[in-house]
Amino acid sequence: MPTISMFYGIIIAMFFEIKEKHHLPHIHVRYQGYKASISIEDATLLAGEFPPRQLRMVQVWIDLHREELLADWELTKEGAEPFRIEPLR
Numbered sequence: 001m002p003t004i005s006m007f008y009g010i011i012i013a014m015f016f017e018i019k020e021k022h023h024l025p026h027i028h029v030r031y032q033g034y035k036a037s038i039s040i041e042d043a044t045l046l047a048g049e050f051p052p053r054q055l056r057m058v059q060v061w062i063d064l065h066r067e068e069l070l071a072d073w074e075l076t077k078e079g080a081e082p083f084r085i086e087p088l089r
Contacts, residue, residue, distance in 0.1 A: 001028060004072060007061070007087035010054055016076050025073040029058055038062065040069045061088040 001013040004027070011030045025040040029050060036048030036055075043059040050058070062069065065085050072082035 002082055003084075004069075004082050005061070005085045005087050007089070008054070008057060010058060012058070012061075012085075014072055014076050014082050016079050025070060027058075027062070027069065029054075040066060040073060057088055064088070 001015050003011055003013050005012040009031055013028045013030070015028065024046075026037045026046055027040060029036050029038055031050065031054045034048070034050050034054075036050040037046040038044065038050075038055075038058060039046055040062060043062040045055065068083070068085050072085070075082050
């Protein structure tokens with residue numbers, strides 16, 4: 001699972017699809033002992049748990065980089081390496 005961005009201790013990654021179908025575009029986030037999946041389309045928490053402050057930072061980051069994230073999603077669906085995306089500053 002390639003890391004596509006990191007900021008404030010939050011690691012953001014995206015799985016390679018390799019022709020398997022995930023139902024909707026999403027990212028995986030980790031922070032300390034927390035793990036979650038978050039929708040790219042509307043930045044909602046899909047699975048897992050994440051601290052509210054860090055979740056809000058990820059949601060803002062998704063809003064800023066939605067087009068890049070969707071482009072990375074298309075790459076990973078084909079088994080290609082996604083591009084890194086600027087961190088939240």
